[in-house]
Amino acid sequence: MGILETLFPPGLFSASFMQNAWIAGTAVAVLSACVGFFVVLRGASFAAHAVPRASFAGAAGAVLAGGDTLVGLAIFSVLSSLGIAALSSRRDQGQTTALVLMAALGLGSLFLTLGGAYAPEVYALLFGQIVGISQGDVLGILALLLLTLLGTALLYRPLLWTSVAPDVAEARGVPRRRMEILFLLLLALAATAAVPVVGALLSFSLMVGPAAAAAYFGRSPGRSLAIAVLIGVFSIWFSLIFAYDTGLPVGFFVAAVTAVFYGLGRLWAWLWEIERGLQRAA
Amino acid sequence: MLAFITELLAAPAVGTALLIGSLVAVTSGVVGVFVVVRGQSFAGHALGDIGTTGAAAAYLGGVPALYGFIGVGVLGGLAIERLGERARERDIATGIVLSFLLGVGSLLLYFMTQRISATGGPVAILFGSIFTVDPAVTLPVALFSLLALLLLGFLYRPLVFASVHPQAARARGVPLQGVGILFMLALAIAVEESALVAGALLSTALLIGPAAAAVRWTRHIGQAAAVAALLGLVTVWLGIALAYQSYFWSGAHRGWPVSFFIVMLVLLEYLLARIGPAKRASRSDAPREAA
Numbered sequence: 001m002g003i004l005e006t007l008f009p010p011g012l013f014s015a016s017f018m019q020n021a022w023i024a025g026t027a028v029a030v031l032s033a034c035v036g037f038f039v040v041l042r043g044a045s046f047a048a049h050a051v052p053r054a055s056f057a058g059a060a061g062a063v064l065a066g067g068d069t070l071v072g073l074a075i076f077s078v079l080s081s082l083g084i085a086a087l088s089s090r091r092d093q094g095q096t097t098a099l100v101l102m103a104a105l106g107l108g109s110l111f112l113t114l115g116g117a118y119a120p121e122v123y124a125l126l127f128g129q130i131v132g133i134s135q136g137d138v139l140g141i142l143a144l145l146l147l148t149l150l151g152t153a154l155l156y157r158p159l160l161w162t163s164v165a166p167d168v169a170e171a172r173g174v175p176r177r178r179m180e181i182l183f184l185l186l187l188a189l190a191a192t193a194a195v196p197v198v199g200a201l202l203s204f205s206l207m208v209g210p211a212a213a214a215a216y217f218g219r220s221p222g223r224s225l226a227i228a229v230l231i232g233v234f235s236i237w238f239s240l241i242f243a244y245d246t247g248l249p250v251g252f253f254v255a256a257v258t259a260v261f262y263g264l265g266r267l268w269a270w271l272w273e274i275e276r277g278l279q280r281a282a
Numbered sequence: 283m284l285a286f287i288t289e290l291l292a293a294p295a296v297g298t299a300l301l302i303g304s305l306v307a308v309t310s311g312v313v314g315v316f317v318v319v320r321g322q323s324f325a326g327h328a329l330g331d332i333g334t335t336g337a338a339a340a341y342l343g344g345v346p347a348l349y350g351f352i353g354v355g356v357l358g359g360l361a362i363e364r365l366g367e368r369a370r371e372r373d374i375a376t377g378i379v380l381s382f383l384l385g386v387g388s389l390l391l392y393f394m395t396q397r398i399s400a401t402g403g404p405v406a407i408l409f410g411s412i413f414t415v416d417p418a419v420t421l422p423v424a425l426f427s428l429l430a431l432l433l434l435g436f437l438y439r440p441l442v443f444a445s446v447h448p449q450a451a452r453a454r455g456v457p458l459q460g461v462g463i464l465f466m467l468a469l470a471i472a473v474e475e476s477a478l479v480a481g482a483l484l485s486t487a488l489l490i491g492p493a494a495a496a497v498r499w500t501r502h503i504g505q506a507a508a509v510a511a512l513l514g515l516v517t518v519w520l521g522i523a524l525a526y527q528s529y530f531w532s533g534a535h536r537g538w539p540v541s542f543f544i545v546m547l548v549l550l551e552y553l554l555a556r557i558g559p560a561k562r563a564s565r566s567d568a569p570r571e572a573a
Binding site: 040044045046048049094095098102103106127199205209212248252254259 | 321328537
C-alpha cells in the first residue's frame with residue numbers, strides 16, 4: 001500500500017459523514033479566520049477563548065431541557081458576548097471576561113449535575129466530533145458562514161479603524177462602544193458554528209492561530225485576512241485527514257497545526273529583524 | 283443554625299474540603315490582587331486550563347496528579363512569559379500557548395478514555411470537586427501555598443513597583459523581566475494547586491473574583507491582598523455550606539455542585555464592588571488589560 005493510500009484511505013471523501021465534516025469544517029475554518037482577524041487586531045484572544053467555552057453551558061442546558069444543542073450554543077454564546085460587553089470598561093476587560101466565563105461554566109456544571117449522568121453528546125461538544133455532524137448541522141453552519149461573511153464585509157472598515165487607531169476612529173464618528181458589541185456578536189456567531197465541529201475547548205485555536213500567524217506574513221490588512229483564511233482552511237483539511245486516518249480527536253490536530261503556523265510566523269518576523277539589522281549595519 | 287454548623291463540621295469530607303478550600307482561597311486571593319493589577323487575568327485563567335493537560339499526563343504516566351499540574355503549569359507559565367515579552371504580543375502568545383497545550387490535553391484525555399471504560403477520570407480532571415479531594419494532598423497543598431506566598435513576600439516591593447509604575451520601575455533599575463518570571467512562577471503554583479483541588483473552573487473564579495472586588499474597595503495593594511484573602515475564605519465557606527445544604531433541596535437527593543455556588547457568590551461580590559464607590563488600590567496608572 002502506497003503512502004497516498006495510507007493518507008487518503010477509501011471513505012475519506014465518499015463516506016456521507018465525512019462529506020458533512022468536509023463542508024462544515026471548511027465553512028468553520030473560513031468564518032473563524034475572518035473573525036480571528038479582528039480578534040488578533042484587537043488583542044481579544046481571551047474573549048475568543050471564553051465565548052465558545054461559555055457556550056458549552058448552553059449545550060448542557062439544551063440537553064437538560066431536551067432542546068436542540070445548536071440553539072443552546074447560540075443562546076449562551078450571544079449571552080456571554082453581551083455580558084462581556086455590558087460589564088467591561090475599557091481598562092479591565094480581562095477580569096470581566098474571566099468572570100462571565102466562570103458564571104457560564106458554573107451554570108454549566110449545575111446543568112450537567114441536574115441532568116444526571118454526563119451525556120455523551122455534551123462530552124463530544126467539549127472536544128469536537130467530526131463523526132457526529134448531521135445534515136442539519138451543515139445547513140446551520142453554512143447559514144452562520146453567510147452571516148459572518150456579511151458581517152465581516154460590513155464591519156471590515158469601521159472595525160479595522162477602531163482596532164488599529166481607536167482615537168482617530170472616534171474622532172471620525174465611529175462609535176467605539178457599538179463596534180465592540182458588534183465585534184463580540186460576530187464572535188458569538190463564529191463560536192456557535194465552530195463548537196459542534198472543533199469542540200468548546202479548541203474552537204478559539206481556529207480563530208487565534210491562523211490570524212496570528214497571518215499577521216506576521218501579510219504586509220497589508222487585506223492580505224493578512226486572505227492569508228489567515230488560507231492557513232485556516234489548510235489546518236482544518238490537514239486535521240480532518242489525519243483525524244480520519246488515526247482516529248485521534250480533530251481538535252488536537254487543529255491546535256498543533258495552527259501553533260506550528262504561529263511558530264513559523266514568529267520565526268519569519270525574527271529573520272526579518274535580523275535582515276534589517278544587517279542592512280542597517282552595512 | 284448552630285446545629286447545622288456542628289453537623290457540617292462533623293462530616294469528614296466537609297472538614298477536608300473546608301481546610302483545603304481555605305488554603306486555596308487565601309493563596310488565590312493574595313496572588314489574584316497582583317494578577318488584577320498587572321492585567322494578567324487571561325494568563326491566570328490559562329494556567330488553570332493548562333493544568334488539565336498536566337493532570338492527564340501524570341495519570342497516564344502513573345505520577346501523582348499534583349506534580350503533573352504544577353509541572354505543566356510552570357512550563358506553560360514560562361512559555362507565556364517568554365513569548366509574550368512585548369505587550370503587543372502578550373495576549374496572542376497566551377492564546378497560542380493555551381490552545382496548543384489544550385490540544386495536547388485533549389489528546390491525552392482521549393487516551394485516558396480509551397484506557398479506562400468509564401469516562402469518570404477525564405470528567406473528574408475537567409470539573410474536579412472539592413468534596414472528593416484525597417485528604418493526603420492537604421500537606422503538599424499547604425507546602426505549595428507557603429512557597430507561593432513566600433515567593434510573593436520576597437518579591438513584594440519590586441513587584442508592587444513594577445506592577446503599578448512599570449516605566450518608573452524600569453528607570454530605577456528594577457529587573458522587570460526577572461520580576462515577571464518569578465511572579466509567573468508564584469502564579470503558576472497558586473493556580474495549579476487550586477485547579478487540582480477545586481477544578482480549573484473554580485481556580486479562575488477564586489483568583490480573579492475576590493481580588494477584583496478587593497482592588498476596588500481598598501487604597502493599597504497590601505490592604506487589597508488582605509481583603510481578597512478574607513473574601514475568598516468567606517466565599518469558599520459559604521459555598522461549601524450551601525452545597526452541603528442543597529442535598530436536601532430536591533426530592534432526588536442530588537446535591538448542587540459546590541463550584542456553582544462559589545462562582546455565583548464570586549460574581550455577586552464583583553457586581554457589588556462594581557456598583558459601590560471605587561477606591562482602587564491600583565489607581566489610574568495601573569496597566570490596562572490587554573484582552
